[in-house]
Amino acid sequence: MTTMLKGIAASSGVAVAKAYLLVQPDLSFETVTVENIENEEARLEAALAAAQSELQIIKDKAVDSLGEEAAAVFDAHMMVLADPDMTAQIKATIESKKVNAEAALKEITDMFIAIFEGMEDNAYMQERAADIKDVTKRVMANLLGVKLPSPALINEEVIIVAEDLTPSDTAQLDKKYVKAFVTNIGGRTSHSAIMARTLEIPAVLGTNNITELVSEGQLMAVSGLTGEVVLDPTPEQQSEFHAAGEAYAAQKAEWAALKDAETVTADGKHFELAANIGTPKDVEGVNDNGAEAIGLYRTEFLYMDAQDFPTEEDQYEAYKAVLEGMNGKPVVVRTMDIGGDKTLPYFDLPEEMNPFLGWRALRISLSNSGDAMFRTQLRALLRASVHGTLRIMFPMVALVTEFRAAKKIYDEEKAKLIAEGVPVAENIEVGIMIEIPAAAMLADQFAKEVDFFSIGTNDLIQYTMAADRMNEQVSYLYQPYNPSILRLINNVVKAAHAEGKWAGMCGEMAGDQTAVPLLMGIGLDEFSMSATSVLQTRSLMKRLDSKKMEELSNRALTECATMEEVVALVEEYTK
Numbered sequence: 001m002t003t004m005l006k007g008i009a010a011s012s013g014v015a016v017a018k019a020y021l022l023v024q025p026d027l028s029f030e031t032v033t034v035e036n037i038e039n040e041e042a043r044l045e046a047a048l049a050a051a052q053s054e055l056q057i058i059k060d061k062a063v064d065s066l067g068e069e070a071a072a073v074f075d076a077h078m079m080v081l082a083d084p085d086m087t088a089q090i091k092a093t094i095e096s097k098k099v100n101a102e103a104a105l106k107e108i109t110d111m112f113i114a115i116f117e118g119m120e121d122n123a124y125m126q127e128r129a130a131d132i133k134d135v136t137k138r139v140m141a142n143l144l145g146v147k148l149p150s151p152a153l154i155n156e157e158v159i160i161v162a163e164d165l166t167p168s169d170t171a172q173l174d175k176k177y178v179k180a181f182v183t184n185i186g187g188r189t190s191h192s193a194i195m196a197r198t199l200e201i202p203a204v205l206g207t208n209n210i211t212e213l214v215s216e217g218q219l220m221a222v223s224g225l226t227g228e229v230v231l232d233p234t235p236e237q238q239s240e241f242h243a244a245g246e247a248y249a250a251q252k253a254e255w256a257a258l259k260d261a262e263t264v265t266a267d268g269k270h271f272e273l274a275a276n277i278g279t280p281k282d283v284e285g286v287n288d289n290g291a292e293a294i295g296l297y298r299t300e301f302l303y304m305d306a307q308d309f310p311t312e313e314d315q316y317e318a319y320k321a322v323l324e325g326m327n328g329k330p331v332v333v334r335t336m337d338i339g340g341d342k343t344l345p346y347f348d349l350p351e352e353m354n355p356f357l358g359w360r361a362l363r364i365s366l367s368n369s370g371d372a373m374f375r376t377q378l379r380a381l382l383r384a385s386v387h388g389t390l391r392i393m394f395p396m397v398a399l400v401t402e403f404r405a406a407k408k409i410y411d412e413e414k415a416k417l418i419a420e421g422v423p424v425a426e427n428i429e430v431g432i433m434i435e436i437p438a439a440a441m442l443a444d445q446f447a448k449e450v451d452f453f454s455i456g457t458n459d460l461i462q463y464t465m466a467a468d469r470m471n472e473q474v475s476y477l478y479q480p481y482n483p484s485i486l487r488l489i490n491n492v493v494k495a496a497h498a499e500g501k502w503a504g505m506c507g508e509m510a511g512d513q514t515a516v517p518l519l520m521g522i523g524l525d526e527f528s529m530s531a532t533s534v535l536q537t538r539s540l541m542k543r544l545d546s547k548k549m550e551e552l553s554n555r556a557l558t559e560c561a562t563m564e565e566v567v568a569l570v571e572e573y574t575k
């Protein structure tokens with residue numbers, strides 16, 4: 001029977017394909033007495049061999065998409081599988097206890113895990129314990145004949161269904177086969193949504209319970225334009241979704257004609273259209289979509305995709321590649337923003353009640369344990385600065401004194417490099433993100449000391465509304481067009497201009513087609529968004545008159561009490 005549901009439209013595009021459940025299967029089993037020992041040992045051998053070949057394929061794919069170093073973890077897994085001692089002990093247990101392979105596998109691997117985990121001050125052995133756990137799951141799944149989800153093994157067109165997707169899950173999705181994804185949690189500004197837009201994979205998030213409603217292989221139709229998801233669509237519904245997909249493709253082709261056009265309004269005012277990136281690989285998409293700059297390079301992905309802190313040299317290479325790839329166009333690099341929903345396996349972040357209100361981003365960089373990491377990043381950036389137009393930005397600034405402390409460290413590292421005779425570019429702008437209401441309120445004071453602002457609305461909205469950006473139950477409070485948010489933004493832009501500085505925006509609101517007319521009216525200088533939204537925004541700006549948008553924003557700022565009133569006003573002014 002056809003089921004329809006609605007989630008948050010998080011990445012544009014339409015798809016009709018079979019569901020692929022990326023959820024952990026039930027690996028429970030009964031311990032049974034077996035007579036046929038040989039048969040049990042053969043089952044074990046077969047499961048080990050199947051797990052080995054699955055891992056080989058996963059590893060090969062990971063080498064292609066993430067590089068040798070990041071894929072090395074799978075070598076460790078394959079070594080565990082091939083360990084003759086462990087296999088011998090499992091077989092010995094089957095023989096002596098006359099139990100099924102599942103029970104013997106569990107008994108022996110549990111024993112190894114307990115021994116390794118017990119070596120508390122030996123990080124290497126702790127990691128081996130984690131490897132054994134991972135590998136055991138795969139062998140157990142093969143014994144039980146259930147499928148362990150392995151997105152890297154997908155070789156037909158599917159729609160991924162999951163509770164949530166981590167940035168590294170998302171990075172492994174192959175666009176050739178993954179036609180869309182649908183999740184239980186997350187919203188437009190969650191990192192899975194941002195990655196989906198970068199990869200141009202349609203996505204609907206925050207459906208609450210899609211993982212319970214859909215079964216493996218069930219046909220689904222998904223629209224990342226409207227947030228609609230249909231299970232077992234009728235042939236008519238399938239053709240409707242296909243038609244919507246074609247209309248969207250035609251629209252995209254129209255926008256593509258604006259790739260080399262200037263971003264000017266109908267009355268000739270220029271706005272800078274920039275793109276956000278997560279890795280040097282994304283630069284290609286930035287140029288393909290005709291962006292004029294990179295307004296946010298989220299460097300934390302460099303840290304998240306690594307097995308250990310990235311070295312100064314590794315970072316230098318990444319920053320250089322991005323600067324060179326942009327051919328002299330400005331690149332705003334944000335220093336690392338770890339914490340919140342972004343954790344590092346090799347860095348001990350404390351368990352917190354409220355990670356988004358906790359120890360994250362610049363707060364880590366300015367602490368004793370983050371100091372060395374921060375200085376390494378700044379040195380890599382300063383060294384790379386000669387390869388293009390670099391701007392540096394600090395995330396999560398609440399206090400003027402935090403900016404001063406960060407700037408002092410920056411000045412120290414710059415002076416050291418110059419003393420060492422290392423060339424450093426002369427005019428590197430140093431600015432801050434405005435994503436905490438305290439900084440938005442005090443923008444006039446900050447503006448005297450910083451070179452620029454970039455408003456991070458993803459966080460600014462969640463902190464202003466006290467509504468977690470990942471929690472769909474409070475997503476109704478997550479209101480970019482609420483007059484309170486517009487007033488904060490207006491305060492920031494006007495404060496910057498009063499000091500002769502520029503103000504941009506790198507939160508997802510900058511590419512939101514309802515927000516853009518308001519932001520143009522407020523006088524935002526730079527709009528940085530998913531690369532895939534740039535051309536659509538250029539097309540919108542070309543149609544609009546800047547003076548009329550000023551009138552619109554003034555009215556929204558002074559007359560409106562609710563988001564709905566603002567939206568109605570935008571509709572009236574952009575018809």
Ligand SMILES: C=C(OP(=O)(O)O)C(=O)O
Pocket residue numbers: 296298337435455456457458459460506507508
């Ligand atoms: C751009 C932002 O940063 P992130 O989404 O990485 O938190 C923001 O908060 O708006």
Ligand SMILES: [Mg+2]
Pocket residue numbers: 435456458459
């Ligand atoms: Mg942020």
